Amino acid sequence: NAxxxxxxxxxxxxxxxxxxxxxxxDMNHNSMYWYRQDPGMGLRLIYYSASEGTTDKGEVPNGYxxxxxxxxxxxxxxxxxxxxQTSVYFCASRPRAATNEKLFFGSGTQLSVL
Amino acid sequence: RKEVEQDPGPFNVPxxxxxxxxxxxxxxxxxxxxxxxxxxxxxxxxxMSVYSSGxxxxxxxxxxxxxxQYISLLIRDSKLSDSATYLCVVxxxxxxFGAGTRLTVKP
Numbered sequence: 001n002a003x004x005x006x007x008x009x010x011x012x013x014x015x016x017x018x019x020x021x022x023x024x025x026d027m028n029h030n031s032m033y034w035y036r037q038d039p040g041m042g043l044r045l046i047y048y049s050a051s052e053g054t055t056d057k058g059e060v061p062n063g064y065x066x067x068x069x070x071x072x073x074x075x076x077x078x079x080x081x082x083x084x085q086t087s088v089y090f091c092a093s094r095p096r097a098a099t100n101e102k103l104f105f106g107s108g109t110q111l112s113v114l
Numbered sequence: 115r116k117e118v119e120q121d122p123g124p125f126n127v128p129x130x131x132x133x134x135x136x137x138x139x140x141x142x143x144x145x146x147x148x149x150x151x152x153x154x155x156x157x158x159x160x161x162m163s164v165y166s167s168g169x170x171x172x173x174x175x176x177x178x179x180x181x182x183q184y185i186s187l188l189i190r191d192s193k194l195s196d197s198a199t200y201l202c203v204v205x206x207x208x209x210x211f212g213a214g215t216r217l218t219v220k221p
Contacts, residue, residue, distance in 0.1 A: 033209060037155065042120075042201055042213035058208055059117075090157055092209070100146045100165075103209055105157035 002026055006091050006106035013081045013113045021076040021109050023091030029104070031097045032074035034058075034066060036087040043090060049074055050097040081113045117141055118204050120212035128220055131192045135215045137202030138184040147178055147185045148203040152214065158201055161187075192219045 004025045013019055025032065030051045035043040045058030047066040055066050063085060065077045074093075078085060088110050092103040120137045127133050139147075147164035162169065164176040164185050175188040185202055199214040 035211070043158065043211040045208055045210060048208050056208065059210070088155060094209075097205075097208075100163055102148065102160040102163070103150075103158075103203075105159075107157055108155075 004091055004093055004104050004106040006109050008109060009107065010110045011112070013111065015082060015113060017081050018077070018079050019081065021089055021091070022073070023075065023106060024073045025093040025104070026072065027093065027104065028071070029093040029095050030071070031094050032068065033092045033103065034074070034076045035090045035092065036060065037090065038087050046076065083113045085111065086113045087111060118202060118210045118212040120202055121215050124216040124218060126218045126220060127192055129192055129194060131219075132188065132190050133192060133217065134186055134188045135200055136184055136186050137212050139204040140183070141204070142183065144204045146205045149176060149187045150201045150203055150211075152199045152201055161200070194219050194221065
């Protein structure tokens with residue numbers, strides 16, 4: 001059972017380039033999340049999808065777009081990468097929103113924008 | 115005001131000490147509360163959920179105070195292996211993390 005799978009694990013971009021971070025879960029979870037974590041800081045929510053077909057902004061959505069492709073997959077796109085988007089990105093899922101159920105995390109993507 | 119705020123830390127304590135962290139939240143509609151542990155910027159792992167009546171798991175005790183809108187985590191008899199960053203999480207639908215409190219347990 002793979003859980004939450006993120007790709008790629010590492011990525012270096014030049015300013016202005018675009019890329020998509022992929023996330024897939026095989027646990028039949030309804031809710032999926034994208035976070036970023038900068039050095040010395042906690043996780044900040046970028047976007048989330050409470051259920052298939054819905055997406056909502058989190059704390060720091062500017063510069064990002066998301067797609068809930070199907071129940072399994074939730075991708076994060078940087079249209080024009082900026083150095084301020086250098087960070088570690090975590091995808092997570094859980095069975096349902098608004099419950100006491102825990103998050104399951106992917107292992108993260110280290111992104112550097114030069 | 116941030117939605118979720120934690121004690122800034124860092125906390126440096128000797129082995130065997132008791133240490134407590136607090137986390138305040140601003141959204142009174144919050145329904146679910148958790149403490150997560152993170153090691154060296156790896157993915158966070160659930161330490162424990164926080165229930166209304168308070169709950170205990172071995173050396174760890176979590177409390178919720180809805181009137182004052184905060185949760186707490188108490189660690190008794192600290193071990194070297196408890197050294198990590200502790201993150202509180204509060205949610206109605208989205209899962210908002212606090213900035214984390216760094217704990218170092220020293221021999």
